[in-house]
Amino acid sequence: MAVFAERRRHRRGNRIAVQSQRLTSNVMSMSVPDPVHCSHVGIKFNADGSARRYPGNTISCHVAHDSRLWQTLRVARDGLARTEGARCLTFLPPGSYHMTVFEGATDHVRVAGLWPSDVPLDAPLERCTKHLEQKLARFDMCCKMPLRMRVADRRDQDRPGVLVLTPFDGEENRKLRALRDRLSGLLMIRAPIHNEYVFHITLAYPVERMAPACHEAFLATQANEFAAVAHAVPVIELGLPSFCTFEDMHSFHAQRDLVSSLVPRAVTPAKGPRA
Template sequence: MHAPFVSQKLAAFSASSNDAPPRHLGTRYDLNGEFLREPGNTVVCHLAEGSRTQYAIIKARKQLLDMPEAHSHLAFTPISSLHMTVFQGIIEYRRTWPYWPKEMPGDTSIDEMTDFYLKKLQAFPQLPAFAMQITRVSPLGLTLKGATVEDDRAVAEWRNAFADAFSYRHPDHETYEFHITFAYIMRWFDPGCLPHWQRMLDECLEELRSAVPVLEMRPPAFCEFNDMKHFEELIVFDPV
């Protein structure tokens, strides 16, 4: 008899694949699913309010929430926080280059850093619009890529321009995987439950791609945050 199919990407969430606790546990959230203070700034696209995309993604999120292991293993962010990160700004616990600009002291307050970038981003260029599609659903949310090759190029142009403005590029700058986070992992999964998750995730992806082949999102916005529950838009960058 063949073992039930579990993809390599889903198997990565198995307790049998992990000896160490999840990376952000204890700094971003705790084992009760409560989000901790971790201030910073970032550039994101929020979902278009009241759109078909928002409805479909909220439905998909509920499918994950309804799984038996969801509440014990995953810390879910609020619906209002759903977004795609375009470019990662600075954050409290990463204060060295290439996650922090060389020209600013590493002990500069987060509020001062946000003010610093607010001034720099006043001169940010207008860039082409881009559209995104969903390529994968995982226990943590959605993986995205450009709807077309031209969209991939356009969103890369935005990322490169923000890298110039922020004065750093993360090591994964060229290979960054766009995503919409639903949750963070608190406890690794028992391998026995993963085939059920695989079936649900596959069905969820099929439904999403049928309902929203291209996502409706707001333009990129420079935001500040205190934790992963809310991202306050400070500057909105309307595309050409």
């Protein structure tokens, strides 16, 4: 029995190592978008677009369901869904819309930089999540709210299904980057693209490669849809981030809201699904 158990652990370790290599490559590609890649197939999604189990944790701001932003994102989603290229994408449920503030850990990616350095690489994800949540319980963001973003320039919207955001101004950029640096030091996670991380809201993932002409037409439509979002919501205001867990890319469950001693009582997090 001990031999069989050891073999199972060895096979699981090999499988995680292969998936970690693929996901590490995906993370690195975040700073250099590949418009037609579908590298999440077999990891986050199946080829038919259905969600695969992909558990982990993250720190994110949910898009409030009663906000103008959420309404315009749904309109943009519907516009993209009517394009020829839509068949190459799997669209996320609007209830999942969020902006990641800081990437946490995922069960499938256990490599230095993407997993807390003070947690063993073979530790159960539940142990890792509990460890991070305990640290965050004592964390003060020490920054003013809300987080103010804007839709990035048209030339930057070159990832199908992804609304790229940028801090509203230099002050917001410094605030967000400093917050990410502090979270990195606290949680002992620092991705290779930590300094170049691109803020975004994902509406859909590619699951099939688009033909060049289809891809070009899709991006043109996407640029127009996202320009409409920018016009409707020139300043995107996001509330306090939450530490969330997830089992797949369709639902994110808030476990704990981060706090800031500089936040007036009237400012509250956007309410997403709670555990």
